[in-house]
Amino acid sequence: MEVSLNRDTFFVYLLTSLEPKTTYSEQELVALLNQQDNDAFNYLYDHYSGALFTIVNQIVPDKDTASDVLQEVFVNIWKKIDSYDAAKGRLFTWMLNIARNAAIDKVRSKGYRDNQRNQPMAESESSGMGMSTNPMINDVGLKKVLTTLNEEYRKLIDLSYFQGFTHEEIAKMMGIPLGTVKTRIRSAISQLRTLIR
């Protein structure tokens, strides 16, 4: 198994050294990224940057700031690829979580919050209890799916997923018991499966 994987990797490497490849399997891609293969990373960027930008932009509405976050996300993917464990999930899921965490960190950073306070934009109201993003721009993907949930579920998912609040923080904010927050978020999120499919 391991021998064949290594041999595959070798041939893939041989091929890519002649000509940049246009498609990779996820396994090939991970193996090449671990060898810090520039062509593989080039492919990774071209293939996934749009999807990752969408998620970042849903959390960070300002496009320039979202671009900075996207850059940071890809540099981190390049640097941390060796910590990706295929047993724990797909490569995209791993990258999606890096992107989401980086975006939430950015929104919560002091510099970003100060900047938002100084700009009298419609979005500046979004920090806090409401929906975090402008629905006109960002009602795509997961956010679009969210609009089909009821108001309370939508709010819970928004606070926990798009704004990164812990269940404890949400319980405090909404004035409902922690246990209730947990169960409601679970049931809200389990609806996503049926909606997304």
Place this chain on the structure above:
Amino acid sequence: MNIKEYISSGVVESYVLGLLTAQERFEFEQYCEAYPELKAARNAFELAIEKQAMENAVKAPTGVKEKVFSAMQQKPASNTSKMFSMEPTTRRSPGLRWMAAASLILFVVAGYFAYTFYNQTKELKNANLELEARVNKTDSVLNKMLEEQRIMMDPNIAVVNLVGTTPAKATANIYWDSTSADVYLVVKNMPQLPSDKQYQLWSIINGPGGQLQPNSLGLFDLGDNKKVILKMSNVKKADAFAITIENRGNTGGPNLEQLQSMGKTRLQ
């Protein structure tokens, strides 16, 4: 555990979206190893999310890719840097690590200084005690010298030279304070005596009709301590002072055959 209930509880979606706590995540990963259907459910939701995301992808802003690639060349991949996994965001600033390191260093440095200061204090205390002992000794010597000086310089004090009357030439001085009647004996040159003998100082008054009236001012030993000044009994009136050798603890009169030295006062 009912795996079907677990799968439909929303835990799968929460895991994939990074909404579980560290403990819940660990549990989920353990169950994934044990229950293939759980892993399959996870994979299905991951694929659904990925498909959804890819379908809704917008083009990333231009220029980001170039920045990413130039950043990659500036900072080569590091294997020792912070791990990323499917965890909910843990907002721990990198400053915290530095602060932890800094406080550790501070702790060690403070410990070093505390130890050094403790040792220094101990040394200083010992040095202080030593100095104190020396000062005490010097003080007592100095006080003795000052007392001698005072006696010598006092205008009320008369000096009487006692001249040796034997070949041994025992000589001494008497310092006699005429106001307080204090008598000090300064031994100059007197031979040591056998242990059963003592010197005795007498004041002598010329009585009417040439009768000598001796009065004991005290027995004394020379001792090994070479005391310069001996304080003797007081006397108000004396025509002369004399020193005899007597048996130890003599309570009788002077043994004038053993007269060693004698001197007349100038007050007569």
